[in-house]
Amino acid sequence: MTGEKVVRIEPVTRLEGHGDVTIKIGKDGRVKDAQFSVTSTRFFEKFLEGRFAEEAPKFASRICGICPEPHHLAAVKAVEAAWDITPPAPAVKLRRLLINAKQFSSHALHFFALAAPDFLAGPFGDPAKRNLVAITKALPDVSKMALQMMQFGQELAAAIGGTAIHPVTAVPGGMLNPFSEEKRDQFLKRISDVKQWTTSTVALAKKIMDDYVDVVTKLAVGPTYYVGTHSKGALEIYDGSIRIMDTAGEIVEDLKPKDYRKSFAEYVPEHSYATHVYYKPVGYPAGIWRAGSLARINIADKMATPLAHEALEEMRAKLGRPVHATFAYHWARIIELVQAAEEIEGLLKDPQIVNNDVKLLDVKPKKGDGVGCVEAPRGTLIHHYWTDEQGLITKANMIVATNNNIGAIEKSLMEVAKQVFEQKAHQKLKLPKPVIS
Amino acid sequence: MTKRIAMAQLTSCWGCDQSLLDLHLGLLEVLPELEIVFWPAVVDFKIKDLESMPDESIHIGLVEGSCRTEDDVRLLNLMRAKSKILVAWGVCSCYGGIQGLANQWELDELVDRKFMKADTVTDPRIPSENVPAFVPQVRPNVDVVKFNILLPGCPPTSKNIVEALAAILTGKPFDLPEKSVCDQCPKVKQDKHITKFHRSHEGRIDPSKCLLDQGYLCLGFATIGFCGAICPTVNSPCKGCFGPVLRVKDHGAKIVSALGAIAEMEPEQLKDSFPDPIGSFYFTDYAASYLSRMRDKARSKKK
Numbered sequence: 001m002t003g004e005k006v007v008r009i010e011p012v013t014r015l016e017g018h019g020d021v022t023i024k025i026g027k028d029g030r031v032k033d034a035q036f037s038v039t040s041t042r043f044f045e046k047f048l049e050g051r052f053a054e055e056a057p058k059f060a061s062r063i064c065g066i067c068p069e070p071h072h073l074a075a076v077k078a079v080e081a082a083w084d085i086t087p088p089a090p091a092v093k094l095r096r097l098l099i100n101a102k103q104f105s106s107h108a109l110h111f112f113a114l115a116a117p118d119f120l121a122g123p124f125g126d127p128a129k130r131n132l133v134a135i136t137k138a139l140p141d142v143s144k145m146a147l148q149m150m151q152f153g154q155e156l157a158a159a160i161g162g163t164a165i166h167p168v169t170a171v172p173g174g175m176l177n178p179f180s181e182e183k184r185d186q187f188l189k190r191i192s193d194v195k196q197w198t199t200s201t202v203a204l205a206k207k208i209m210d211d212y213v214d215v216v217t218k219l220a221v222g223p224t225y226y227v228g229t230h231s232k233g234a235l236e237i238y239d240g241s242i243r244i245m246d247t248a249g250e251i252v253e254d255l256k257p258k259d260y261r262k263s264f265a266e267y268v269p270e271h272s273y274a275t276h277v278y279y280k281p282v283g284y285p286a287g288i289w290r291a292g293s294l295a296r297i298n299i300a301d302k303m304a305t306p307l308a309h310e311a312l313e314e315m316r317a318k319l320g321r322p323v324h325a326t327f328a329y330h331w332a333r334i335i336e337l338v339q340a341a342e343e344i345e346g347l348l349k350d351p352q353i354v355n356n357d358v359k360l361l362d363v364k365p366k367k368g369d370g371v372g373c374v375e376a377p378r379g380t381l382i383h384h385y386w387t388d389e390q391g392l393i394t395k396a397n398m399i400v401a402t403n404n405n406i407g408a409i410e411k412s413l414m415e416v417a418k419q420v421f422e423q424k425a426h427q428k429l430k431l432p433k434p435v436i437s
Numbered sequence: 438m439t440k441r442i443a444m445a446q447l448t449s450c451w452g453c454d455q456s457l458l459d460l461h462l463g464l465l466e467v468l469p470e471l472e473i474v475f476w477p478a479v480v481d482f483k484i485k486d487l488e489s490m491p492d493e494s495i496h497i498g499l500v501e502g503s504c505r506t507e508d509d510v511r512l513l514n515l516m517r518a519k520s521k522i523l524v525a526w527g528v529c530s531c532y533g534g535i536q537g538l539a540n541q542w543e544l545d546e547l548v549d550r551k552f553m554k555a556d557t558v559t560d561p562r563i564p565s566e567n568v569p570a571f572v573p574q575v576r577p578n579v580d581v582v583k584f585n586i587l588l589p590g591c592p593p594t595s596k597n598i599v600e601a602l603a604a605i606l607t608g609k610p611f612d613l614p615e616k617s618v619c620d621q622c623p624k625v626k627q628d629k630h631i632t633k634f635h636r637s638h639e640g641r642i643d644p645s646k647c648l649l650d651q652g653y654l655c656l657g658f659a660t661i662g663f664c665g666a667i668c669p670t671v672n673s674p675c676k677g678c679f680g681p682v683l684r685v686k687d688h689g690a691k692i693v694s695a696l697g698a699i700a701e702m703e704p705e706q707l708k709d710s711f712p713d714p715i716g717s718f719y720f721t722d723y724a725a726s727y728l729s730r731m732r733d734k735a736r737s738k739k740k
Contacts, residue, residue, distance in 0.1 A: 010483055011484065012477075013481045013483070014479060014481065017451065020567065035567060037568055039506065039508055039568055039569055040505050041551065042448060042536040043539045043542075043548075045550055045555060046550040046551065047535075047536070047538040047539045047542070047547075050712075051716040052637075052713060052716070054638040055637065058676060058720075059535065059716075062450050062535045063450060064451065065451035065452025065456075065592065066451055068450075068452070113479060127481035128481075130481050131473075131481060132479055133473060133480065136468060144462070144465070147461040147464065148461070148462065150458065150459075150461060151459075154459050154461075161671075162670070162673055163667045164455075164459065165452045165455050165592055166452065166592075168667075168673040171638040172638045176637075176642065176672040177644075177673070261556060266557045266559065267560060268561060268563075268564065271566040271567040271568060273564055273568055277557075280559070284559070361641055384556070397557060
């Protein structure tokens with residue numbers, strides 16, 4: 001090494017949002033710093049002020065084009081909490097169907113379009129061929145299945161939400177549009193396909209994990225805290241309580257979403273417009289945690305549905321609990337995909353799903369504050385609004401799913417940068433022959 | 438011969454990308470006609486790859502999002518220079534998008550709220566290393582560079598996108614519809630006798646009847662008919678997210694003047710019904726409004 005070196009990745013690709021990576025390597029060849037910079041923000045917290053709170057679900061969905069449903073629902077739950085409203089049971093079921101439809105399509109998109117290209121083309125593959133477009137040429141059957149899975153989830157979300165991007169039907173007190181029997185039947189007919197696709201995806205994910213076992217078990221395996229929601233120990237994405245697990249796998253807290261400020265804090269880095277959410281009692285950086293699929297399967301004792309639980313048991317038999325391996329996120333995501341498919345089937349078969357009683361008629365705004373919490377595909381999502389007597393928003397605070405992970409993303413980056421630049425670990429890894437080359 | 442295409446994302450939500458991906462199996466028909474030379478959401482090309490391309494070497498450039506940072510402005514200018522046909526992809530690109538509502542405040546107020554005063558922030562500071570500076574306000578991209586095609590929507594539907602691409606690929610003109618959302622809406626319209634406006638969560642909605650006739654603020658009459666009336670079809674009043682009908686320069690001004698004529702209400706009563714006129718009448722296009730432009734001018738003068 002002759003001098004200091006700076007490696008810049010601008011932008012990080014196959015990611016939703018804006019991120020750059022900067023790695024600083026000293027004269028001695030040692031990695032000095034690894035930064036992940038989110039390079040923009042839109043100030044939703046501010047421009048939600050003064051709006052009709054019942055419209056917040058439509059403003060909030062615009063935070064994310066891949067996961068507008070969780071934002072739509074966290075927002076409506078926050079307003080309902082502020083106004084002391086309990087929506088009718090059939091409306092809650094429609095919302096559960098909506099969030100599971102999104103979970104299904106987002107997980108399929110994440111696995112096939114954002115992640116799989118790395119495994120199918122290999123980490124040293126030609127960047128021009130390391131993408132979904134190349135997969136459509138090289139593996140037409142896999143890509144066709146992937147596209148059909150995304151399509152099913154997005155169409156189901158659109159059937160409930162009006163449109164998948166951005167849904168508009170949730171209002172304080174329920175849903176604006178009931179689900180018709182005719183539409184329900186159209187989706188029920190497709191369930192056998194959904195099950196088949198899901199089974200094939202589980203097999204593919206397991207093969208990838210096996211083929212890349214060296215990468216999974218050796219790269220970026222540092223422990224962190226984990227946060228996610230559950231209901232009586234089972235993984236729950238619409239209305240769970242928050243559970244926090246420490247680096248050793250001990251559950252250190254179970255708390256109600258409304259008390260989130262006791263445990264959630266945001267660290268503002270010098271070099272990023274996205275804050276790092278962390279476990280407040282332990283401080284930063286010790287309290288860096290992860291959210292999303294891996295965190296959820298770690299904090300949950302079990303999955304909520306049988307096939308998903310089988311898949312979880314299989315993973316635990318191999319990797320234990322908690323799983324710290326960052327690359328195991330992909331496996332965890334597929335276990336959750338199975339749960340989403342099973343939840344969707346159960347809800348479509350529930351007679352209440354086509355009930356017309358989906359909206360209260362006497363909802364009154366009031367002064368107060370409320371917290372809405374759901375699990376977005378990429379982690380625990382919290383909207384907290386304060387409203388005045390007229391029901392206008394006076395203040396908003398949000399814990400956005402991805403921000404739970406950014407501290408840990410940087411930690412992983414630092415680990416991998418050391419492994420790669422100091423130990424040349426990438427040259428020693430056992431890698432399978434690329435499927436696409 | 439395939440056409441070289443680039444998709445660039447300024448500050449936005451990724452919804453336009455998702456809408457393009459939502460062609461699903463339709464993608465398999467479109468992709469063989471295209472050579473993707475830049476699309477960070479899906480393909481691994483970097484900014485330096487885009488910079489190294491000759492000017493006007495991209496046949497079709499799609500720009501999603503609006504400029505909130507100086508990096509956004511640079512990328513927008515880069516896309517203009519490299520593209521033959523530049524498309525304003527989505528309502529952010531055409532009119533500023535929902536983030537244009539931030540123009541109601543000064544930049545230091547926005548930054549202060551997010552980084553210094555957020556309830557859960559423990560160590561307030563304003564990030565300044567390896568991040569681009571914010572621009573003082575959001576402007577419609579069409580005010581910054583020239584576009585060849587406007588494709589509004591939040592997001593434009595998959596059908597909107599594929600129709601625009603098909604027109605470009607076959608060399609046909611692409612024109613936006615003259616219609617409004619009302620022209621596409623299946624609900625039955627009758628005479629309007631609006632004496633009171635309801636909020637969207639209130640009361641019992643008759644799913645067969647026009648939402649505006651029932652007293653809900655449905656903005657279909659002033660909004661371009663390009664989405665297929667998605668929201669009123671599911672009993673959710675149109676919020677105007679696709680932007681104004683053709684040739685209307687200021688969406689909110691058009692809405693306010695129409696409401697004055699439609700509603701059988703005193704001006705004061707009408708005013709009291711909408712304590713948040715900007716959020717109610719300029720959901721995704723405040724940055725393109727006269728009001729926002731006036732603030733913009735005042736800001737520039739102050740400097």
